[in-house]
Amino acid sequence: MKKIALTLAASLLFSTAALADPIKVGVAAEPYPPFAAPDASGNFTGWEVDMINAVCAAAALECVVTPVAWDGIIPSLTSGQIDAIMASMSITAERMETIDFSDKYYNTPTVVAAAKGAGIAPTPEGLAGKIIGVQVSTVHEAYAQKHFAATAAEIKIYQTQDEANQDLVAGRIDATQADSIALDAFLTSEAGMACCESMGAVADDPEVLGLGVGVGLRKGDEELKAKFNEGIAKVIADGTYEAISKPYFASSIYGG
């Protein structure tokens, strides 16, 4: 009797171990429309969430969308709480020192937004003496620190882009720099339309702005990387990418 129970326990143990755990794909736990934003019941929806589902389906992976605070998303990946990051994270040399990336799945220009009629050029000269708000540990923060810190009055660091937008509306900052699509969602909102407009794209600097957005992965996780690359290639080739993008964007955001 004891033996049967033991064998039963052992078989149970092995059968659960044999079932692969679903891949936990981390998204930033904050509204970042139209890429990913929680709805009223807390479920994340948006272009990037559709993309996660499509890529995982194409690569035959079982994925769960796992919201993680943006400021701790890389440590969450390296410590194994999540297995991949699909949170509009740009592929940069600095991040490559800690984590690995798949191929890019989108690339959009970086723009500066400011109060309507402010006439601020998105250049170091145009932003001279201004207070600029950016989200912490983003390529935009790195860019602002590198190009605007010398002339700007102050660079304010926010935990989320949403808070920077709120302070732009309040007038506490003169300008904010962020991804064009993410800023568009704010600028076409009621509060955004009333106050602010885009001042145009900043000069490109691939060294800090990176090479587009890719899936963040643990170093050495080659198998998962290959699967994600395969999934991304497949959704682009079979037209799923275009079908997903159509409801969100006027033109393709795959970029050059």
Next chain:
Amino acid sequence: MSRVAPHRIILGGIALAIVVWCVFALRWDWLPKYLPLIGQGIWRTVWILAVTTALGFLLSIPLGLAQAAGPWYLAAPARVFCSVIRGTPLLLQLWLLYFGLGSLFPQFPWIRESDLWPYLRQAWPYAVVALTLSFAGYEGEVMRGAFRSVPRGQLEAARAMGMPRFTILRRIWLPQAIQRALPTLGGETVLQLKATPLVATITVVDIYAVASRVRQDTFIVYEPLLLLAVVYMIITGVIVLAFRQLERRLPSRVA
């Protein structure tokens, strides 16, 4: 001659071993680069703590007095204020002040032309106001109890001697109330220290914000947090020692 107990030696040895291990086994190469920022962060944490506890304490005296001995039209608002402050999270109060007021600015453009705008624009005034009101709310309750606990006979005797009311408050009532409240005030100041990291959520760069920044820039998790813990422990130690000194300077029993 006093001998050191053996368990103290062992515990001390273990503590020393942990410190040595932390210094050599963990990554501290980021420290020199962030040292100026860390210094600024500590300074900001300390001055915010000092200013808000001092202002909050000054506010708590009328709040406590109004509740302990004031007429109803002073006691009731004081009680409502303390209840609201103690009944809501500090983070909520801070955000209501900062983002709540901020959302009103676009509707009243004249605010941006006023002389106050350079201050309203920055984050630290909101941090100071929110933390001051919070400390005043908690201490108002403490001071109410402290004022009540001073024997009424002393106050009646002073009045019988013809001492003016304000002099009674200044010479007899307030000193004894403060002396009774001092141990509690020390504890509350330590709690106030640990409330200060909330200001990082409204872009005030205190020591907590600096540690997060290091964590986010370098992806090193443990070391900045350890440093943060040590900094807060040292500040707490200073507060505890300062209050112990204060308590010693005030006579424990008023003759």
